[in-house]
Amino acid sequence: MTVSADISENESWFHRNQQSLAPWLFLAPGILFFAVYVIAPVFQSFNLSLYEWDGLGQAEYVGLRNYEDLYYEFVDRDAFYTALKNNVIWLALYLLAIPAGLFIALFLNQTVAGIRIYKSLFFFPFVISQVVVGLVFSWFYDPNFGLLNTIIGFVGLGPINVLGNEDLVTYGIIAAGLWPQTAYCMILYLTGLNAVDPEQIEAGRLDGAKGWSMLRNIILPQLRPATFIAFVVTIIGALRSFDLISIMTEGGPFGSSRVLAYYMFEVALSEYGFRMGYGAAIAVVLFLIMMCFITYFLWSMYREERGY
């Protein structure tokens, strides 16, 4: 006796399994495109990183030699080392966007006349293109006519050439990147603050919480989802940093501002780049770094769903 015998003869297989099939049907287009445009290229990159290929001729299998070269570049403190180091600096400093965004959001979360205008003005840098941000900051830093040198000139300092100094250049670009990223975090927190429960604030106030302890114990816990999203987008943003570097310095001076993403582009796709396999190897390293964070994000989301 099978189960199907209980169901009337004229019901089709599809009808019987509708409940369990429907989600997969709806997911199918998404899964298909994700597999073709994301999953497959990941494996292709892995594969390509084992070859030496100039993009034109025959690809030659070289095993792990590309990774070996990367290792030696790391040991010799060459380009790969610089790129990796800069990526770490980016990751650490880019996170400043979160507290800065929170601060501005708290500051703007009040009802005064015209607050919407102020909010839009603060949000503005996120709306304009990264290319424009890069250009604006290049002029700001310009050693000749830049605003920065004019300002520090008033207090008798300078002139400094931020984008021409190999020790300052990465920090200069990160500062430019923080401008739009702070605005992004601000908007996340502003929406989060809208959802803060006024009754809890009221209760907290009755218990004598104010100022710092109110923020720490009542507001911040309720902003956890916003903080989580801000953290995710900032980490991903830091690892993807490419456009600002390309616009402001092209990785210079003498390669001291490149990060992994830019280095990969330089090696594989730029004017002087012909090493597809080597570029793929760098991309794999970048992917593994990202994978650490992505795993952490997925894991904490999973935990959240389970209700811990």
Next chain:
Amino acid sequence: MHSKMKQTVAAFAVAAAFAAPAKAELTGDLTIFLDTSNPAPRATMEEMIGRFGELHPGLSIETTVIDREAYKTQIRNFLTANAPDVATWYAANRMRPYVEAGLFEDVSDLYAEPEIAEAIASTKGALTIDDKQWGVAYTYYQWGVYYRKDIFAELGLSEPTTWDEEKANCAKIVESGRACYTIGTKYLWTAGGWFDYLNMRTNGFDFHMDLAAGKVSWEDERVKQTFMNWKELIDMGGFIADHQTYSWQEALPFMVKGEAAAYLMGNFAVAPLREAGLTDDQLDFYQFVKINPDVALSEDAPTDTFHIPSNAKNKEAAREFLRYVVSAENQTIINNGDNLGQLPVNANSSVDDDKFLNQGFDMLSNNATGGVAQFWDRDAPAEMAKASMEGFQEFMVKPDELDKILAKLERARGRIYK
């Protein structure tokens, strides 16, 4: 009857083929990809193609102009996937990857034609790889020192010819509160120009080419000598400060405002300098000075070229187009002062009456006995060019790190040339 008809047709066909070999009317499509995206060269090229079209009304020509920088990466795609019939590019090592991948058509037959062979012999070498020619040049230009004549007059200086005079001049210019040379090294290649000249003058053309081909160590004493000469100029404050932040265009105002006295550049710098208000009384040119008296003078003269991709569909028309491009009359027109303002590649065409073009033509014809180089990033393989030009930039900012930089370049050499 039927077979007789066929014979007649065949006979006619043969007769026709013999009767008009060169005058055969070209038909079909001709697609041309150009990287001449700046307004002036673009107009010149489009006019030239227009004139070619009038000569061949049966041909339907389609021209695509691609941004000059974007072209450098796109060429890799379109040569394999969707090849035009004619494409612009650069000579020497810059075309090597495409020649080796079999993507450029061998056009040695054009160089064998009597009316072409003699006329464009001067650029033949730059387009030769493995004893075959892979394209034709359509223009080239000289490099040299463009300087402010009025500043030189004010300080009582004259055009130098030796390294000592050059340094003495520079010392006086620095004393007057100016920099001797403007330069913008953000995009690296400008420093390659300085290296080209210093190394060719210190060690000669052949040594320079050996270095580009990876046959000489970067830690060789002779290479160090080149950098030591360079260091003399850097140490006396010869170059403008913060050059690593500027593009070559952004470095022009220093010369226009008189904060720097000279610019080692290609002839294309003349047009923007004139537009910025410098007259021919203020602006002049001299050949880069002799450093090592035992070395014959050699020059940089980058050549821009046309090629036929191997995957082109209408190669017959493409060849006819190349013939037209290098013809004496067309060369005179496209390289005159109103158009490209550069030097024609055809020996029978005339150089426009412009003082810089005349000086450049004279210099390259009579005073470059050592040889003519393309440019560092066209003579050296792309990867080495990139790594070394980064090193040149670093050296110009931190001249004391020379040993570290050369060690890095030597490591790169070990990896790149196998």
